[in-house]
Amino acid sequence: MMFTAFYSLAARPFAKDIKAEEMYLSSSHQELLARLNYLKHSRGIGMVVGEPGSGKTSGLRTFVVSLNPSLYRVAYFPLSTVTVTDFYRGLAFSLGLEPAFRKVDLFNQIQEAIQNNYSGKKVVPVIILDELQLASTKFFSDLHLLFNFSMDSENPFVLVLCGMPALAIKMSLTHNQPLNQRLIMRYKMAPLTKEETKNYLENHMRLAGSNYPIFSDTAVEAIATVSRGWPRLINNLATTSLIFGCQKLLKYIDEEAVRQAAVELGM
Ligand SMILES: Nc1ncnc2c1ncn2[C@@H]1O[C@H](COP(=O)(O)OP(=O)(O)O)[C@@H](O)[C@H]1O
Ligand SMILES: [Mg+2]
Structure with missing residues (x-):
């Protein structure tokens, strides 16, 4: 006999696919949403870390669902399944581009599209990189370059770096300081x-x-x-x-x- 039948349950509780609006509003979940909303308004780069299964991805999902699709375009990349090259190309696609072959060209293309989307259509790309503790130092320095819009007074994008606590440790290493120093929001999930x-x-x-x-x-x-x-x-x-x-x-x-x-x- 299935336990659902034995306990007269209409559905399996504790399944993975819980709806965003049915999420339990723990203090950590609410704090994460508050931080992400702050990042949304100020734009720029934020970092979310937490133990596996602490609710990072679920929280990000709730945030994404809350965004007005005419003002924000979301692109989500879990590095557990997506390679770095896939990420650059996927990001280009999500910005409506035909990805260039060479990385320098691809970077220029992406930066231009982000800038144009923002100054023209007022659409802010929200780019989420999940499972980022897997990334290499090279990737961190590339992110620093790709999301460097220092000529402008305001950032035309939102970038969320998410991963296990090892991500915060990697980020604090000397060679990752260029990116680390640009984080305007950091949050660590609490149990x-x-x-x-x-x-x-x-x-x-x-x-x-x-x-x-x-x-x-x-x-x-x-x-x-x-x-x-x-x-x-x-x-x-x-x-x-x-x-x-x-x-x-x-x-x-x-x-x-x-x-x-x-x-x-x-x-
Ligand atoms: N606030 C929440 N309300 C309901 N379920 C949650 C909540 N946070 C996490 N979960 C559950 O815990 C599981 C693990 O959360 P997840 O967001 O995947 O963790 P992480 O990304 O930190 O590894 C999810 O599948 C979800 O079912
Ligand atoms: Mg996750």
């Missing part, structure tokens, strides 16, 4: 507090159509402790606990079920 973890679980269970509090207080406490408040770990623990609870025919998920789930997940 959910115990109270927030409880509300987060409730939010997801309610969205899945749960009609009674399936997780006991001690179970919630255990999930908060083991996950240390990181959303993806909460999702994994909660789902595995539900599967375990269903196998054992538990009406309520207790602390023991969460412990079993943690062992199963190697946490």
